[in-house]
Amino acid sequence: MNILIICQWFPPEVAPIGVMLMELAEDLAKNGNSVTVITGFPNHPSGQVFKGYRKSLSTSEIVNGIRVVRCYLYTSPKKTFFRRVVNYLTFAVSSFGAAMMLRRQDLLFMVSPPLTNGLMALFLRHIKGIRYIFNVQDIFPDVAISTGVIRNGFLIRFLKSLELLIYHGAERIAVISEGFRGNLLAKGVSDAKIRVIDNWIDTGEIVPMPRDNEFARAHGLPGKFVVLYSGTIGMISGAKILIECAEKLKDRKDILFLFVGEGVVKTEIEEKARATGLDSIRFLPFQPRNILSQVQSSADVSVVTLLHRKGNSSVPSKILGYMAAARPVIASVDPDSDTSRLIERAGCGICVNAEDAPALTEAIETLYNDREKAALLGRQGREFLVAQCNRKVITSKYESLFSECCERRPK
Missing domain, CATH: 3.40.50.2000 (Glycogen Phosphorylase B;)
Known part of the structure; x- marks a missing residue:
């Protein structure tokens, strides 16, 4: 399979979702799949690009058998709502451009948040015919609404409509808990589309040690x-x-x-x-x-x-x-x-x-x-x-899901 993964965070950033996706990509590649990851230039959590990296429109390298394409995104050490939105939007636009330049992929694995990634997945499906699995790590816009980050009624209605549109366009939706599944079902998402797959951690990497270390x-x-x-x-x-x-x-x-x-x-x-x-x-x-x-x-x-x-x-x-x-x-x-x-x-x-x-x-x-x-x-x-919830068990579940989607006839 030719698998494309898009996520804003990826090692050397220590964000857990980035680490998990690196491990997923490595395991897919070891099993003979061709894997491309589109991500940003590492800057989390400081908002400053890491030493050894320099922002440009895009760069490409091979890491552990994975093609990693890094795209431009706006970064800032100042954590304001406006700057975060610009950060998300610039990555969405640049990652979409990078994906459009790739040869045909069998499947796109798109991670949310941010929700803007889902919009890019919709565009790629309609323009380039790439079917996508939408991976929900946090439910947006619910989180932003419940914390009061977003209060404008028009914006809330727009984001809720966009959320449902993204779900509707997905081949499958991978959620990390039964509670997330229930949330989507309450919004009218078909149960047949939803797969509950736990997050994981490499239990060979994080191991018990003495307290006095x-x-x-x-x-x-x-x-x-x-x-x-x-x-x-x-x-x-x-x-x-x-x-x-x-x-x-x-x-x-x-x-x-x-x-x-x-x-x-x-x-x-x-x-x-x-x-x-x-x-x-x-x-x-x-x-x-x-x-x-x-x-x-x-x-x-x-x-x-x-x-x-x-x-x-x-x-x-x-x-x-x-x-x-x-x-x-x-x-x-x-x-x-x-x-x-x-x-x-x-x-x-x-x-x-x-x-x-x-x-x-x-x-x-x-x-x-x-x-x-x-x-x-x-x-x-x-x-x-x-x-x-160990790495091998969960990445195998994802590979099975990817195979299932690739074997289905395109809609």
């Missing part, structure tokens, strides 16, 4: 009970609740709250943390992928949070990293969310209601006082991940 020693973590929040600190994350938890636990001098990552609300959380005057809260930037096993393993417990009613349009990928390192997960999420259901299926942690700081604090104290239970939950998470 090189990363931990470099940051003075040994001897501390580390509560880790690792990954994107986004608008719907609700991560500010951890500052309240730290205040409630301030008398336990050995408990340290460690944030590792970046995001649009990180500065706000840092300011709130400084205002408390506590020295039990620490912030670090994203770490190199080759030490992620050390980073995740430095934790005693790992935390995921989401704002109330935001768990049905987003599933934080950070959970997979926690589970891969065999660390127990404490989640502050809605009980009917996909995140809660995943943790229950895996038996890997404790869930409390979203935005309930006292309950989250109590859950942290529970595992602080019962290290054997914490270790058991961590082991169970790792075992579930290896059996159900």
Whole structure:
């Protein structure tokens, strides 16, 4: 098969979706498929192009048997709504141009967000006849509407109509949870089009390590009970609740709250943390992928949070990293969310209601006082991940889906 993948993020960026797509592309190529990836110049999360790269209209290289085409996109370290929109639009236009220059592809695998990618998939289907699978990692525009990022009624109606048009034009829609499937069904999408395929992580790359490791020693973590929040600190994350938890636990001098990552609300959380005057809260930037096993393993417990009613349009990928390192997960999420259901299926942690700081604090104290239970939950998470969400199992499911679509007669 000749497979085209379009995603705005791709290694050396550490965005989880980019890493997963690199692994998917590598596995497809190893099985004899011809794979082309169209992506942007690496700049996430800083908004500044990485050293060794220089923006141009497009470049092409072969990486591990994959043709990687990098296209121009607007970048800026300033995280405003307008700049983000321009970033999305410039990539949409340049990636469309790059795709038009390619020889005929059997299938396009298009990742959302941003939703503008779906518009390009529609154009490519109608102009060049490329059928596409639409991969939904976050449900847009639902996320942007629920957080108040988009409030204009006309724009909301336009985006909702565009969303349905994209779904209608897709050969198949791959979603990452049953909750996402239910969301699409409620919008009138045919169940026959939808496939639920979990996200994954390479359990051979992220492995359990001792808590007292090189990363931990470099940051003075040994001897501390580390509560880790690792990954994107986004608008719907609700991560500010951890500052309240730290205040409630301030008398336990050995408990340290460690944030590792970046995001649009990180500065706000840092300011709130400084205002408390506590020295039990620490912030670090994203770490190199080759030490992620050390980073995740430095934790005693790992935390995921989401704002109330935001768990049905987003599933934080950070959970997979926690589970891969065999660390127990404490989640502050809605009980009917996909995140809660995943943790229950895996038996890997404790869930409390979203935005309930006292309950989250109590859950942290529970595992602080019962290290054997914490270790058991961590082991169970790792075992579930290896059996159900490992790289080989999930990429094989995608390859089967691609084959199914390529064997179907074009509409």
